[in-house]
Amino acid sequence: MEQIQIIDSKNHVGETVKIGAWVANKRSSGKIAFLQLRDGTAYFQGIVVKSEVPEEVFQLAKGLNQETAVLITGEVREDTRSKFGYEIGITEIEVVGESHEYPITPKEHGTDFLMDHRHLWLRSSRQHAVMQVRNEIIRATYEFFNTNGFVKIDPPILTGSAPEGTTELFHTNYFDEEAYLSQSGQLYMEAAAMAFGKVFSFGPTFRAEKSKTRRHLIEFWMIEPEMAFMHQEDSLEVQEKYVAFLVQNVLDNCDYALDVLERDKELLKKYTQLPFPRISYDDAVELLKKNGFDDIEWGDDFGSPHETFIANSFEQPVFILNYPKAIKPFYMKPHPTRDDVVICADMIAPEGYGEIIGGSERATDYEFLLEQIRQHGLDEKEYSWYLDLRKYGSVPHSGFGLGLERTVTWLSGIEHVRESIPFPRLLNRLYP
Ligand code: 4AD
Ligand code: MG
Numbered sequence: 001m002e003q004i005q006i007i008d009s010k011n012h013v014g015e016t017v018k019i020g021a022w023v024a025n026k027r028s029s030g031k032i033a034f035l036q037l038r039d040g041t042a043y044f045q046g047i048v049v050k051s052e053v054p055e056e057v058f059q060l061a062k063g064l065n066q067e068t069a070v071l072i073t074g075e076v077r078e079d080t081r082s083k084f085g086y087e088i089g090i091t092e093i094e095v096v097g098e099s100h101e102y103p104i105t106p107k108e109h110g111t112d113f114l115m116d117h118r119h120l121w122l123r124s125s126r127q128h129a130v131m132q133v134r135n136e137i138i139r140a141t142y143e144f145f146n147t148n149g150f151v152k153i154d155p156p157i158l159t160g161s162a163p164e165g166t167t168e169l170f171h172t173n174y175f176d177e178e179a180y181l182s183q184s185g186q187l188y189m190e191a192a193a194m195a196f197g198k199v200f201s202f203g204p205t206f207r208a209e210k211s212k213t214r215r216h217l218i219e220f221w222m223i224e225p226e227m228a229f230m231h232q233e234d235s236l237e238v239q240e241k242y243v244a245f246l247v248q249n250v251l252d253n254c255d256y257a258l259d260v261l262e263r264d265k266e267l268l269k270k271y272t273q274l275p276f277p278r279i280s281y282d283d284a285v286e287l288l289k290k291n292g293f294d295d296i297e298w299g300d301d302f303g304s305p306h307e308t309f310i311a312n313s314f315e316q317p318v319f320i321l322n323y324p325k326a327i328k329p330f331y332m333k334p335h336p337t338r339d340d341v342v343i344c345a346d347m348i349a350p351e352g353y354g355e356i357i358g359g360s361e362r363a364t365d366y367e368f369l370l371e372q373i374r375q376h377g378l379d380e381k382e383y384s385w386y387l388d389l390r391k392y393g394s395v396p397h398s399g400f401g402l403g404l405e406r407t408v409t410w411l412s413g414i415e416h417v418r419e420s421i422p423f424p425r426l427l428n429r430l431y432p
Helices: 004-012 055-064 112-115 125-147 187-194 232-253 253-260 265-270 280-290 305-311 366-375 380-390 402-414
Strands: 014-030 032-038 043-049 069-078 086-097 171-174 177-181 199-206 219-228 278-280 318-321 346-347 354-362 397-403
Touching: 004 086, 014 055, 014 086, 014 366, 032 069, 032 265, 032 354, 043 055, 055 086, 069 346, 112 187, 125 232, 125 253, 125 402, 187 219, 187 397, 199 253, 219 232, 219 402, 232 253, 232 265, 232 346, 232 354, 232 402, 278 402, 280 318, 305 318, 305 346, 318 366, 346 402, 354 402, 366 380, 366 402, 397 402
Parallel strands: 043 086, 278 318
Antiparallel strands: 014 032, 014 069, 032 043, 069 086, 171 177, 199 219, 219 397, 318 346, 346 354, 354 397
């Protein structure tokens, strides 16, 4: 008999199949036992009817504990009443792994308890749905960049450079040298762009941020495209096309997960319409001031209430352009006519999810960059290779970084970024 995954049910209706699964929940009457099962691909119902199976199978079904692993045999049937659409009429059950006193019961649990049991919490249906959305964003990312002429390049994780400032570095020993865990692969991606034209990276990044917010992780994954012979405007077009593509693919391929998450799909559809609005930093500050934010002055970075207010003034993700030079990293291209701002943009997600992309055009002038490196207190020896890129065929180039977990959080419509990654690293959490 064929062993299948429940997700392939439509090809097996009317057949008797075997499925490896876990018991998520159950209820039974004197005559019938309903098992809520999950096999990793989906959640489904198995039905055991007392009059149709040997008595010991019915008794076994009635006594199964939560999270017992079983091999079930039964007929695949369409089930128009359930969201999933198929069920199994069970005829045999084999227990593969027992389970006693599973800690996560169907009752409510506090967040700390769930986070301590993250290795088990991942099995629950909402967490499962979020990871499906995450997987789709990862898949669609590769599709987007592969079909648009980008080459995947992997920057190092152990590094001596600090593109995003020196305050949030994870220090480690590299034999006799000091090294950091990468905050961003960008500088290496700039080198790669000069070798391959259009490149993207997709890897883990680390920030020892003392922030305990619903948007900050210590370890998170970033997608960092970098493009030679491209100015900021060209880069913004790539960014909005990429984000709209992610939203469209999540809509197309995660319908069931979005239902589990009760995500508003009509709202998501709006985010596929291009172009996305653009507002300058200057105008954003004005907008905030006009609307009663007296805690913001030109020159300040936006906090999350500011970003949320700006985002709520638009229907789609919005680009905020050209921030003050003083609050941005050393590598950004200076503005051609103003010395107080740089050529950069952040993309702010709707609905209060905050910044999902940070990007800029890069400075191309050797002397300018050297001066910036010095002014930012960086060790110029560590950046000698980076400066080389401005000595040998320097060209206009732009790039950006999209935070995977912020994007997953937004598209899933969940409260907190900690649920968007399988095993989150947070300010006070390294376990499990
Ligand atoms: O804005 P950031 O710091 O930009 C860079 O690192 C650039 N070097 C990227 C580039 O141009 N190649 O980070 C980019 C994105 C943010 O917009 C956000 O989505 C995410 O990374 N991010 C975080 N996500 C979760 N937790 C954190 N602590 C994050 N910090 C940044
Ligand atoms: Mg940023």
